[in-house]
Amino acid sequence: MTEPVLATHDLTKSFGALRASDGISIDLRPGEIHAIIGPNGAGKSTLIHQICGGLRPDSGSVRLLGRDVTAEGIAARSRAGLGRTFQISALAMEDSVLQNAMLGALGHSGRPWRFWRPAHADADLRARAEDSLRRVGLADHMHMRTANLSHGQRRQLEVAVALTLDPKAFIMDEPMAGLGAEGSALLTRFLDGLRAEAPILLVEHDMDAVFALADRISVLVYGRVIATGSARDIRASAEVREAYLGEEA
Incomplete structure (x- = not known):
């Protein structure tokens, strides 16, 4: 077995x-x-x-x-x-779809937030985030404000954030x-x-x-x-x- x-x-x-x-x-x-x-x-x-x-x-x-x-x-x-999505959304609603996914990728990297090198300028983090959004069908919405997504799309974004952690x-x-x-x-x-x-x-x-x-x-x-x-x-x-x-x- x-x-x-x-x-x-x-x-x-x-x-x-x-x-x-x-x-x-x-x-x-x-x-x-x-x-x-x-x-x-x-x-x-x-x-x-x-x-x-x-x-x-x-x-x-x-x-x-x-x-x-x-x-x-x-x-x-x-x-x-272990990738988790929540009963009540834990997304940052005022941030963009891409920014939410990049925060997940930052967590996967294990690196602390560096004020002198903003995370959004990190090519590796961005590539991981963009790939996760593509896999859940949100690539065309990555620059949209998260609050403007439909409820179902927010669920997909939560999955995208989890995917950046390479979940098992x-x-x-x-x-x-x-x-x-x-x-x-x-x-x-x-x-x-x-x-x-x-x-x-x-x-x-x-x-x-x-x-x-x-x-x-x-x-x-x-x-x-x-x-x-x-x-x-x-x-x-x-x-x-x-x-x-x-x-x-």
């Missing part, structure tokens, strides 16, 4: 009497989209924060490309190849949030092709997108994974229907 690109083992995290993560073990395999679904309060955000390095688990481990990164922070995991895995937190039906359909097609760049761990409430995209789905309820399987497996699970899907299935 191919070694997972990303894996958690028995992740546990409590906040007082609340156990937000209860022994979570999941993995992400090369070329796949693995969706994490569950009701509000299931512990999805807590899980993502632990995977990305923003929250230290009480016990358990996170491995990236076979290496234990549990003790490493967000920046170190990003440099190691994407972590995507509700990329469909705020999109209408047409925007969701466009982004679904985009993400379907993106898995060729790197596998995607997808947290999403849009069940149409989940069932269209996911090779595997894990269902999280009260901090515990109650089922993992294909879309067909999840649709057929009585426990999942009772706990979460209901009529959505």
Whole structure:
């Protein structure tokens, strides 16, 4: 069996009497989209924060490309190849599309911001940023003010910023949030092709997108994974229907 690109083992995290993560073990395999679904309060955000390095688990481990990164922070995991997009956009809205992508490339370089040599004058950084924008279809918009992009285009820009980090895995937190039906359909097609760049761990409430995209789905309820399987497996699970899907299935 191919070694997972990303894996958690028995992740546990409590906040007082609340156990937000209860022994979570999941993995992400090369070329796949693995969706994490569950009701509000299931512990999805807590899980993502632990995977990305923003929250230290009480016990358990996170491995990236076979290496234990549990003790490493967000920046170190990003440099190691973990690319993240956020539920709420973290883009600099007043900057241009190219400037946002170049900031990502600057982070990949590991070099500090140099006031005596502005980053925008760095040919290597610019080339990496322009390449990432071309790959997501935003090359013609690189000089546009980011605030003027459509919501879907901003999601594409977030992916472009992540691509400048040469990601080995994407972590995507509700990329469909705020999109209408047409925007969701466009982004679904985009993400379907993106898995060729790197596998995607997808947290999403849009069940149409989940069932269209996911090779595997894990269902999280009260901090515990109650089922993992294909879309067909999840649709057929009585426990999942009772706990979460209901009529959505």
